[in-house]
Amino acid sequence: MAKIIGSASVLDDLRGRIFPFPHRHFLSAGDLNVLQANALLDLADGLVGLSRQTTKTVDWLAGRTLMNLFFENSTRTQASFELAGKRLGADVVNMSARGSSMAKGETLVDTAVTLNAMHPDLLVIRHASSGAAALLSQKVGCSVVNAGDGRHEHPTQAVLDALSIRRAFGRVEGLTVAICGDVQHSRVARSNVALLNTLGAHVRLVGPPTLIPSGADRWGAEVHHTMASGLAGADVVMMLRLQLERMTGALVPSAREYFHFHGLDREKFAVTAPGAKVMHPGPMNRGVEIDSDLADDPTISLIRDQVEMGVAVRMAVLACLAARLEGQS
């Protein structure tokens, strides 16, 4: 594999698939139409091999500066963007909110204006407030990638989930995907509903009524309140994380009651379609939303693939955003 992808012609072919991103920023999974989404998936799919070989780096983004601006802690997403940037040859700077001027009361907009003066080309932001990435994008001259804003969106997660599904099934269109758990507080769910709809999947949202937002039935998804109906015949079961503080009576009575009715185990999984797969955006609460037995079963679980796809997808997104910047300058 290493030799093949390393050859100049294959790399040139991959590079030729980079297209200028349709927007200056990537804020929402709904920003992509079906052609753009598929082109992005094709490119990312091609890039997977690059990370598997000894020499993982290309120089396509040489001279570009990528800033990771994480106001919320996230080891996996931050590392994924950092590696994606470095493997494309960009200079990568990581900023976390702790100990920064943000922690000293500087507003998001002031931080953005300050960082913008250092001329980054790509700014990756994770923030606890919905709409924070959109606000930032209005105040800077570079491209902004939303790496999660509050409960709103996490678009690169949706793309990597779609890639994981496509590699497992050979397609996304026509599959039934059940997104289960805390949809109310999940940006992953919102981005996935948008992208999976674009790609032609049938989307179900499954969870107790307290964790499904009002109006979700109008998102182009079926709403189910029991795992039995929600998982029946599903090809993909996407579990969401339920934060521990939400399981103590405020939204569901207890962790054990939640697992009893909405946690994924073999018994509940039995009603899915033959060959069904399990996904989880991580980090998992084992024994709360998902049984380890399923999460670790390589014939069923796509969880590790998701993490691997994350780097390739982010490389694809960054490369296309940079290509658009080139078109502008």
Next chain:
Amino acid sequence: MSNRPLALVNARLVDPASGYDGPGAVLVRDGRIAQVDKGGGAAPSGDAEVFDCHGAMLSPGLIDLRVKTGEPGAETKETLQSAARAAAAGGVTSFVVQPDTDPAVDDPSVADFILRRARDIAQARIYPAGAVTKGLAGELMAEIGLMREAGCVYFTDVDRPIVDSRVLMRALQYAASFGAWIAHRPADPWLSKGAAATSGELAARLGLPAAPAAAEAIMLERDLALAAITRGRLLVDQVSTAAALEALSRAKGHGTSVAATASINHLSFNELDIGDYRTFAKLDPPLRAEADRQALIEGLASGQVDIVVSAHAPAPAEDKRLPFEEAAPGAVGLETLLSALLTLHHQDGLPLIDLMRAVTWAPAKLLGLDGGRLAQGASADITVCDIGAPVLIDADKLVSRSKNSPFDGRRLQGAVTATFVGGRQVYSAS
């Protein structure tokens, strides 16, 4: 200033107090209306200075019952003086400032401070509202009687609902003995906790914490029951939902002493206006569904909504240029109130006289304020407005010290040409 009388001629008089809408002229002498000439329009009294209205609407000056400034305590947002200048530009001649200042108006000395400052401000008459409870904390009654004597025109804890039902019950009972109104914001505190929007498809998609619209009617039902058993006077602050209007209508049918305000924002915008996290449209109460807005317009036409307020709430850029959840709620509104109201006349066909009643005679009568009508002997607080003139709102050009207007970029119809307070011209468009 000369003591010459002033004749405002060639006008379309709109006087909701007498129900008159027609041609006419007004003669002003010594700060008061000396004569109202309905029908004629010829200049009376030979020595008078003449102001030709060129057929524009001449109405009593607007009275706005819900205005926040930053004085005392947050003068960077707005001062009494800057708010008065904004008011004059908007045809508002009297306004009531809210007690949630720093320090709060929960003590007669703070009310007295505001009234003393107001005496030096010519552009508008400024009245304070007092707090219902000490520190607006919703626990212990403030000195309602003494503040009433000092000049507070009604009592309110502003945006904070009084959660303890017994506290509100006693305040209604106690204030009634002074004939004072208690204004109360109906919002169930538990449903509304942390909410930045109204529950619905849009708020869910944007990932914003939201409260169901029913939070308003739930609290209002309690308030109305308390008003009924205490025979207190309840002013419902900024009704915004169809369900609350139903409850209100029922209570009015039973003879409860209740009146209601609606903000011009909730009459003009719906939840979709928050669009892509537009913080200028973040309000408290949050914007509602279009069906609620339509119900509110109907409520205004039918008289269930008595009074329209600007809900002027200045917030500087640093409080608004934040992620939606963290941004301060509220909008400035003194300058756009009349134009937005007239837009309802042009677009929704509400009769001019009914719309104007809600910002002139209705608030004046409710609180016993001078002005609000075109009658001999009334103070000469007058607004002249070209009701057909198109205006494009540019927030940066507002007189107000804060520019947080959701009307920014909107086209409205109706422009104030002149404002008079006590017979003295305090604003001229030219």
